[in-house]
Amino acid sequence: MRAAVYNRKANRPTAGNWAAVPIVFLLLGLARSVSAWAQPESSPVAQTFKHEAMATEFEFTLCSRPEDKDGRNLEVIARQAFAEVDYLEDRISNWQPLSQISRINRDAAAQPVGADEEIIKLLLDCRRMTEATNGAFDISVGPLIRLYGFYRKSGRLPNEEELSEARACVGMDKVVINKDERTVFFTRKGVSLDFGGIGKGMALDKAADVLRKNGISNALLNAGTSSVLGIGAPPGENGWTVRIRHPRRTNDIIATVVIKDESLSTSGCYGQQMVVDGEVICHILDPRTGKPITGMLTASAIARTATETDALSTAFMVLGPEGTREYCKQHKDVRAILAAVPDQGEPTPEHLNFDE
Numbered sequence: 165m166r167a168a169v170y171n172r173k174a175n176r177p178t179a180g181n182w183a184a185v186p187i188v189f190l191l192l193g194l195a196r197s198v199s200a201w202a203q204p205e206s207s208p209v210a211q212t213f214k215h216e217a218m219a220t221e222f223e224f225t226l227c228s229r230p231e232d233k234d235g236r237n238l239e240v241i242a243r244q245a246f247a248e249v250d251y252l253e254d255r256i257s258n259w260q261p262l263s264q265i266s267r268i269n270r271d272a273a274a275q276p277v278g279a280d281e282e283i284i285k286l287l288l289d290c291r292r293m294t295e296a297t298n299g300a301f302d303i304s305v306g307p308l309i310r311l312y313g314f315y316r317k318s319g320r321l322p323n324e325e326e327l328s329e330a331r332a333c334v335g336m337d338k339v340v341i342n343k344d345e346r347t348v349f350f351t352r353k354g355v356s357l358d359f360g361g362i363g364k365g366m367a368l369d370k371a372a373d374v375l376r377k378n379g380i381s382n383a384l385l386n387a388g389t390s391s392v393l394g395i396g397a398p399p400g401e402n403g404w405t406v407r408i409r410h411p412r413r414t415n416d417i418i419a420t421v422v423i424k425d426e427s428l429s430t431s432g433c434y435g436q437q438m439v440v441d442g443e444v445i446c447h448i449l450d451p452r453t454g455k456p457i458t459g460m461l462t463a464s465a466i467a468r469t470a471t472e473t474d475a476l477s478t479a480f481m482v483l484g485p486e487g488t489r490e491y492c493k494q495h496k497d498v499r500a501i502l503a504a505v506p507d508q509g510e511p512t513p514e515h516l517n518f519d520e
Contacts, residue, residue, distance in 0.1 A: 209399055213242035217249045218257075218364055220388030224371065227382035227398060241378045245371035245385075252367050255283060256359045258306070268348050269306070269356045276340075276347035287341050287348065290362060293475045294336045297491065300482035301475045302451035306356030307333040312456075314447055319438030321445070329354075331454040365429060365474025368393040372470075385470075390477070391429040393470045411461035411503055411511065419501045419513045421466060429473035431481045432462035450482045457482050459505050466499040476500075485514060492516040 212225045224245060226238045255264045268277045279287075290303045307330040313320045322330070333354035340349040359366070364387035372393055375383050382396035384404050394404035403424035410416035411434050421428055433446035445456040465476035476498065480488040485504050492500050499518055503511040 211238050213239065213246070215242075215246040215249065217246070218253050218367060218387070220364070222246065222249060222367070222371075222388070223386050224375075225384045226375065226380055227396070229379055229381075241375060241380060244378070245374040248370040248374050249367040252363070252370055255280075256286070256363055256366070258356070258358060265357055265359065272348050273350040273353040273355060276342065276345070276349040279346055279348055281346060284341060284343055284346050284348075286359075286366065287339070287357075288343065289471065290359075290475075291336050291339070291341065293362070293472070293479070296495075297476070297479040297483065298487075299335070299452045300450070300487065301361065301479040302334065302336060303357050303359055303362065304334050304336055304339060304355055305361075305449060305451045306358040307331075307354055308449050308451065308454050309358060309360075310356070311454075312445075312449065314438075319440045319445060321440050321443065327454045334451050334454070361478045362471060362475045364388060365391050365427070365470035365472070368427065368470035387470075390431065391427065391470050391474050392423070393427040394423040395425060397424050408462070408464055408501060418462070418503060418511070419464070419515070421464070421499075421501070423466060426466060426468050427470035427473045428464060428466045429470065429477040430462060430464040431477040433457070433481075434461065448478060448481050452482075457484075459484055461503040461505055461511055463488065463503075464501040466501075467497065472498075489516060 210225050210227045212223060215222045215224075224242055226242060228238060232238055254260060257263045258266050258269060260266060264279050264283050268279065271277050294302045309315055311322050311326060311330040333352060333356070338351045338355050339357070340351060341347075342349070368385050368387050368391055371385055372383075372395055375385075375395060380395065382398060384392065384394050384398075386392040392404075392406055394406075397403045403422040406421050406423060406428055407417045408419045408421065408430055410418040411432055431448065433448060438445050438447065446458070448457045449455065450457050460481045463477050463480035465473040465480060467473045467476065476491075480491070480500055480502065483491060485502055488500050488502055492498055496517055500516040502514045502516070504514070506512070
């Protein structure tokens with residue numbers, strides 16, 4: 165077997181051998197490696213492809229179909245799926261000056277800015293997530309991210325006046341989306357959209373659509389360190405087993421979940437905390453208060469789409485245990501695993517909407 169890592173700049177697979185590589189994330193990990201399903205080279209059961217995009221590494225493990233004899237068909241399909249990820253990034257990245265979102269951020273406070281139908285749909289999806297979480301998830305959080313210095317990875321604590329000014333520019337109520345005319349308008353200067361909390365989930369859903377259209381019925385897709393999407397199940401299994409890393413003991417697992425035709429995303433403060441003036445602050449901000457969240461170590465969301473789980477894992481960190489319990493009470497199709505900061509000792513995971 166051979167392994168392929170796709171370099172977007174070169175648009176070709178780089179050197180390597182197909183390897184039976186377990187999928188291991190910073191936050192997530194498969195409980196079982198691909199090698200467990202490997203067959204002779206002439207008929208591989210699963211092959212893993214990697215691709216760099218959205219400042220992370222996407223990794224897709226595809227289980228072969230009856231017509232896949234040497235893996236070349238899977239490679240072509242994987243390329244198509246990665247191309248969809250790149251296409252989305254080119255449109256929603258606020259790091260690319262020519263992207264549609266960069267143009268909207270730059271010009272929409274002065275006049276309505278045209279956007280294609282898909283961008284309008286994505287924005288409306290984000291608005292629905294904001295409404296569903298009572299503002300705990302909000303892509304208009306850009307002014308706060310900039311204020312705290314997270315874009316430059318040089319954190320700072322703003323004063324109350326600065327915080328008040330930034331908060332005045334946050335909120336989807338300041339984003340006017342005209343579905344019929346396909347335009348976006350900001351009602352005040354300083355509003356800025358950021359897809360960092362949902363973009364990778366959107367990319368996984370786009371890639372999964374490509375795989376399904378090509379007849380792939382069993383696959384595992386992950387986006388860097390936080391989100392995984394399972395299509396079907398690996399051979400002989402009921403689903404894809406995913407382990408969630410312990411937030412304090414990096415070699416331990418705090419929870420194990422089996423997913424099938426659904427996604428799991430995990431958010432946590434550990435690994436991306438910043439120390440500012442001797443104070444440790446989390447990179448996850450509450451859009452409603454403008455302040456870093458406290459009291460939570462990690463939150464995982466399991467639902468049908470990666471777009472939903474990517475947004476919800478962040479929202480659950482903001483909502484905390486009480487708010488997340490209420491959300492899951494109203495959304496029985498969504499599962500959650502929470503680890504709050506304990507009063508003492510080690511954190512105990514709380515499972516919501518799991519069968520007893």
